[in-house]
């Protein structure tokens with residue numbers, strides 16, 4: 001065995017601790033601070049615009065999403081379901097006819113992420 005291997009092996013447990021220090025500590029469920037802005041820019045901005053100005057999807061900025069969904073629970077349901085089931089039908093308080101082009105996010109985003117992005121759209125966009 002070359003002489004350098006011995007200290008390298010001796011240091012292995014130390015690497016183990018360093019690894020745990022970096023990756024081992026998971027935040028406790030419920031204490032995770034999910035960023036609505038981050039969820040928005042990853043999942044919604046491509047259609048609704050980086051600042052909510054609209055694109056493929058309608059504008060959401062300046063409280064537009066609150067006008068459509070005065071009740072936050074309806075807004076949350078909408079993001080989970082997407083608009084496919086409403087294609088050709090009116091939705092929301094303004095009776096807009098849905099194109100069906102918004103995907104649902106129930107399978108890809110957690111409950112916390114959906115709540116965070118909805119709060120972001122309602123309060124910060």
Ligand code: HEC
Pocket residue numbers: 039040043044045046047048056057058059060064065068075078079083084092096097098099100101102103105117118121
């Ligand atoms: C692939 C494009 C696309 C993506 C991605 C998308 N949306 Fe939409 N969204 C739409 C379309 C299109 C509509 C209008 C409904 C329709 O035509 O079916 C809409 C409507 C909405 C509305 C209602 C606003 C209104 O004025 O009618 C809200 C709120 C909303 N989206 C939130 C979100 C959120 C939150 C995300 C990300 C988690 C998201 N959307 C991602 C396309 C998208």
